[in-house]
Amino acid sequence: MIRDITIGQYYPAESKLHGLDxxxxxxxxxxxxxxLFLVQNLLGYLLAAIFLFMIIRSSRVPVKFIVKGLKPIIMLLMITVVFNLFLTKGGKVLLAVGFLVITEQGLRTAVFMAIRLIFLIMGASIMTLTTTPNALTDGIERLLKPFGKLKVPVHEIAMMMSIALRFIPILLEETDKIMKAQLARGADLESGNIIQKAKAMIPILVPLFVSAFRRANDLAMAMEA
Structure with missing residues (x-):
């Protein structure tokens, strides 16, 4: 699942979208x-879906490759839906079981938030999948160029944003390696309650932070050289 995250990755292909500024x-x-956050009706989301589908087709990136990027956010998606479903009040009551109440407004908000999150991830993924790190940095720097007159460190900001975005798949790959190493040593990351699962993550988080700081230090030294 760690490798399924597509944001921050680049997918080489020959398409008009890849060659776009x-x-x-x-x-x-x-x-x-x-x-996505301004749309408040199904028609708007339908148009957004059509637009997204057209962009994906023009990018020549396999749909399955983009869709698999949604797997890591399934838990976040479920939490978002549940919270909005039961905590949003207003409109006709559709279901009431004890203190749990589902209203029309709650159902509407839950569905719209789920759609927004899915479309957001897919839209952001398309940009990074069709843009090389150098092109992304150059694009951000050019967009921020007018702020250079105000003595804003445009180049540094663009570089920082690009590195942060591209650092995501590197950290995910490192996390995957550490998890496999811990599982090979007999670590149990699945069973137990929430507290036990949180404790089981400590042997993963500690080396991950150490690795992240080491990579950041190596990158800083390379940039200063």
Missing amino acids: PRVKIVCTLLYLIS
């Missing part, structure tokens, strides 16, 4: 993500 892709992605 990174500034255009960044701006369009931001506008798309903002629009």
